[in-house]
Amino acid sequence: MEINNGDTAWVLASTALVMLMTPGVGLFYGGLVRSKTFVSMFGLSFLAFALASIQWVLFGYSLAFGTDISGFIGGLNYVGLSGVGVDSAPLAGNIPHLIYMAFQLVFAAVTLAILTSAVAERVRLSSFIVLALLWTTLVYDPLAHWVWAGGWLAQMGALDFAGGTVVHISSGFSALAIALVIGKRVGFGSYVMEPHNIPMSMLGAGLLWFGWFGFNSGSALAANGLAASAFVVTNTSAAAGALTWLLASWLKGKPSALGMVSGAIAGLVAITPAAGYVDNMSAIVIGGVAGVLCYTALLFRVGRGLDESCDAWAVHGMGGLWGAIATGIFATASVNNYTGLIYGNFHQFAVQIMAAGASVIYAFVMTMILAKIVDSVMGLRVTEDEEYVGLDIAQHGEKAYA
Amino acid sequence: MEINNGDTAWVLASTALVMLMTPGVGLFYGGLVRSKTFVSMFGLSFLAFALASIQWVLFGYSLAFGTDISGFIGGLNYVGLSGVGVDSAPLAGNIPHLIYMAFQLVFAAVTLAILTSAVAERVRLSSFIVLALLWTTLVYDPLAHWVWAGGWLAQMGALDFAGGTVVHISSGFSALAIALVIGKRVGFGSYVMEPHNIPMSMLGAGLLWFGWFGFNSGSALAANGLAASAFVVTNTSAAAGALTWLLASWLKGKPSALGMVSGAIAGLVAITPAAGYVDNMSAIVIGGVAGVLCYTALLFRVGRGLDESCDAWAVHGMGGLWGAIATGIFATASVNNYTGLIYGNFHQFAVQIMAAGASVIYAFVMTMILAKIVDSVMGLRVTEDEEYVGLDIAQHGEKAYA
Amino acid sequence: MEINNGDTAWVLASTALVMLMTPGVGLFYGGLVRSKTFVSMFGLSFLAFALASIQWVLFGYSLAFGTDISGFIGGLNYVGLSGVGVDSAPLAGNIPHLIYMAFQLVFAAVTLAILTSAVAERVRLSSFIVLALLWTTLVYDPLAHWVWAGGWLAQMGALDFAGGTVVHISSGFSALAIALVIGKRVGFGSYVMEPHNIPMSMLGAGLLWFGWFGFNSGSALAANGLAASAFVVTNTSAAAGALTWLLASWLKGKPSALGMVSGAIAGLVAITPAAGYVDNMSAIVIGGVAGVLCYTALLFRVGRGLDESCDAWAVHGMGGLWGAIATGIFATASVNNYTGLIYGNFHQFAVQIMAAGASVIYAFVMTMILAKIVDSVMGLRVTEDEEYVGLDIAQHGEKAYA
Amino acid sequence: MRKIEAIVRPERLEQIKKALEENGIVGMTIINVLGRGEQKGIKLQYRGGTMEVDLLPKLKLELYVADEEVDSVMKTICDAGRTGKFGDGRIFVSPVEKSGKVRTGEVFT
Amino acid sequence: MRKIEAIVRPERLEQIKKALEENGIVGMTIINVLGRGEQKGIKLQYRGGTMEVDLLPKLKLELYVADEEVDSVMKTICDAGRTGKFGDGRIFVSPVEKSGKVRTGEVFT
Amino acid sequence: MRKIEAIVRPERLEQIKKALEENGIVGMTIINVLGRGEQKGIKLQYRGGTMEVDLLPKLKLELYVADEEVDSVMKTICDAGRTGKFGDGRIFVSPVEKSGKVRTGEVFT
Ligand SMILES: Nc1ncnc2c1ncn2[C@@H]1O[C@H](COP(=O)(O)OP(=O)(O)O)[C@@H](O)[C@H]1O
Ligand SMILES: Nc1ncnc2c1ncn2[C@@H]1O[C@H](COP(=O)(O)OP(=O)(O)O)[C@@H](O)[C@H]1O
């Protein structure tokens, strides 16, 4: 297949858009924590991006997209990007292999950034680096292989257009595992830890929404009708999620602006696996349900006294889970060649549940193991004094605001 | 006509760019108000985007772009996006209908966001939601139809490349009407209400400038020479507006940085209707005049004690009015198939004035009626105590900065 | 050659991306200075963009890209953009001339913005305007001509894919010259001048990284394999630079988050001239070295008591110098038609050093002269009182944070 | 010498400053504070609930004045700072024993 | 009337406020401050170095109370603000000679 | 015990802190303030106008010290905080009647 400049233009732009999501996550999370850890929180996202970027070009891409080994992992044929060049990508002949690789890279990077929610305000930097490298290699790369590179979930027929399982379930449930291992922040539950800069979180959410067009629509890997369709349902689901979370918080008390933008993210998460398979009306349902569901998950999480600090689990984990299942419900042949439960295809629905379930379990268990290992070898947490002073000063010797 | 991937790539990217303008407006306005309403102000833009997104896919697009009914409104044939799919858009055969729809959606959304200027720091959230839905349906949708979908202004030959009338005149003069109905903020005129975070406004303006390339150049609906031309004049006009407002404020006292970025927006507004019709030298004039004109309008507005708080009227209303007329002055056949006054085409000039005038009147009167209705039924304003405490806490139970 | 819509789409998008780098620089620098000059610092970038935009369309583009005059400067044939239209660009037949011109414009603009580092917190606005116009005309335009428009460096065979010499060496060493002329800020060295808002600098760096994809990958002037390759090495080098600066600062004390993002910029700078010539493994080296080198340059600069306030010299000057030379070391025929030292091509290596050296000398000497002239005629600095009060209030009558 | 601490509405600062200047009082120090008085701030109603916003932003002015100026300064601040609504503020006067000027090193008692 | 200045941990504010309210003390003014006590802040170890974070964020509460309330207020703040670790804070009491109410112009001595 | 309130230039904080430490004075509380002295701030000229920047950022240091330390602390702050230009700052000393330690609940009089 020949390289198509128009398609390539859109994938180049999409890759840039998805890259911007990482600072977006950094700002979103950074606004949610206390001012004494803003630099740290933003920095973790940045660092996640840099680490994943290098890991991916060295061997991560190969593990995920190299020649399939028993459906579980990719071979080493692309190590150091050998054989990854300006010619057609094997899985997308219309664009250069290198930009296909880069598009996948920015996904791996933002997934790692999402994960930092779990360690907010208390992680040792060196332990984070080790855990991050282990996680992206042993959790993200296999999952990406399973779903997108002919692995066993793909063989089973699981659909995941832009990463509901690979990105969101994996980061969300992994965050849950890490939060359980690392434990609560000092004072969590006993005194209020308010978001210190909500507008920064809103700006972060704005950048996420913007970048998500690259994430979902770019996953068409072409500038065509499918990309257009994915673009539209992405926007619709985000808007629906924003509105339902806003309303749900209103019913409980006051309409929360932070809730509204979190709802948008929930809607974006939920539509991610479905973006290339469902139509606009389904997107309203998917996003609308996501807003309420993730809000409920957040309340549940808080109620359980669980300090998964920036709600990667509630929003990405639960939103991704819902999205993966919803793909099996709402997929319609009018958009792509697949149908879901509402068109009588129970099989697809069952496959989606299995794939989502397998991802939940793999991500949670594997991450739990990795976190425990890193914790016992190096210690995941800083000292109580360092945490009290705040990671910005204690770890970086820096202050967010002079 | 066949779908062109390159054109589609640019319209996809442009749609994303225009989407980012809404957070841009949110930041720009949010920096201008007091810190006690930053969350609210930013949130209103976000909410405007979500509301317009849902309204548009449900019926707004159909009202604007559905089959023409007597030149005034679109039919219901596209309700719920029925018939809006991956095939060629009726009005742009080179791109999928869905992305054409989405491109129009982000315009509707940002227009609604601009409008929030008028209700800054004092609007009841529920009343805003109602007014916003009414306004986008009864003011924006018809205007879009008149100008862009074969409505009576289009039939008359009015030119509006990217929304001088539909977006800017409409939001600007509607803001004026709403400001008159809702009344001044408590204390307006008696004590200073300084912008609380100018750098945020500057960042917002930067995002607006960035997004505006999608707005104007994307309105070529193709990645071609016309898009390039629109891109260039957009940038030139923005730069000229920035410089003339800066200089004008300098002459009056000190060069204002906020003035400079407002001038850029004024230049962007003014070039919007003209972007596909004028050349670069005209753009210098259009932007340069806009900078001074909108600054003068702002001073006039302040002098009259009118609390149209973030100057949607002065910048978008007056800038859009000037741009619509300027299109009739400077349009040149060297760029597109139309000529203006300086090439002896008085007819086009007259048509532009009539179209602009009609838009001013329709937007102002209709909005005045809608605002009065909402005000008398629900009350547009919060209580004085709520306003004193600030909408962030009073309405949302949130604080911008902890 | 016919205009290619796909290529045009990418260059349109890239031009917008590069535009966003200017607010990126503004935020990055603005976070580094004291809060009393945030508006001024951000404003200087904005102003640089506006000034360069107008200068470029009036005559700058012609001086740089007009018909070659003795290898030194372009002729006046494109003055006022005459002859610059919607047809093929002379140097890139696949895209419209106007967007080629605009793509070059945003480069000129961001280069001028980088330069503002040298005058931070102490420059008279009127003197800055004069110096900026002189500099972009007499330093930037000739350099762009030499390297990119058939000037003597191009004739010599010097490679500069996206502006290592034209943009980074020129702005970096010019900043050094200006810093020497304008002198230190009052109190520099005697009391601490901490960055006042590190997250803003991090966001600025994030926007720079994002925009840099347009800068480097867009410099392929097509949406093809070369663009993809440039995209990938850009990201890799940035990541490598981020990690090495982080580690280097860690070895000296604490890992600096600001260092990490500065390292990313250093990596982006260094890969700029090489982006279309080197492969991914070389990019790791180029970026990795840049991180350490620029950090060392910064420490050296501070050690010498030199107040080149936001380190344009250390990061852009030294990073650009390294990148220009590295292009001569690592260029590989597997990416483009050129080879470097490691493939035995000593000639290219020597040419790169000569070109870099010539740029360093021209930029430094010429800028020194211009700065001295402006200083003696108008005075570059504000009064000591104005500096103490801070430029925001003293020059603009504005405050960053109310 | 006495220290006057006046907690006032931020939006009244300009008026108070001007009124003091007209009375020849120039030196002052201003601090951003949060405060609540006996009314416990402001009560807001919302959908089936009441909310107490108990800490509102205020400015604290600190003025060191000669003993004989105390009463007139208090009156000036009260007059210029008054809106008549709850939350207008309070003024407290306390003794100062000694003062010094950093620039000259002088000490006054 | 006495002025009580209490420098306390920010994270204890809610508890202290509540405890004071239960004792009928409502009016207060709160200021963000940085402080260090005799321990010179907190010492942190890192890769071959020690770092002293000597200025930590604290809140300063200012309460003007009747003379007879001083002791109970001090005790209340101590009890509610205590974590038992260094840095819990200090309380200082000083005399107030006069006070005024901006809203009414009343002066109390 | 006395309370020393010193309003100083922010850029002099490090020097003052160091000088005080050398004199054994460690505990302190620091507050961001805006201030103007008798000079009414700084006057700036611009294109046909004069502008008064009357509220400049200062730091207020509050130190509670033993009575006999007052003079030396005042001198130390003056010496370390002096630039010789207008705006160097002021120091005020006032009486403290009682103090308490939150961590232990001790009261000192
Ligand atoms: N007892 C007190 N102790 C400390 N500060 C007080 C006290 N009473 C009032 N204040 C301060 O004064 C401000 C205004 O007090 P308030 O009681 O609202 O005034 P008014 O009685 O005129 O309505 C409060 O916000 C608070 O900062
Ligand atoms: N001598 C002092 N002068 C001024 N402020 C003080 C003094 N001692 C303590 N403080 C303030 O009280 C806070 C808590 O003091 P600290 O000595 O840490 O308490 P503790 O002795 O209970 O640990 C400090 O951060 C500082 O703001």
Ligand SMILES: Nc1ncnc2c1ncn2[C@@H]1O[C@H](COP(=O)(O)OP(=O)(O)O)[C@@H](O)[C@H]1O
């Ligand atoms: N009378 C006063 N009351 C309250 N604060 C004062 C007074 N005089 C000076 N200050 C504070 O001290 C600071 C420095 O005072 P200033 O008069 O400028 O010092 P100097 O006389 O040494 O130049 C002022 O900014 C203000 O905060």
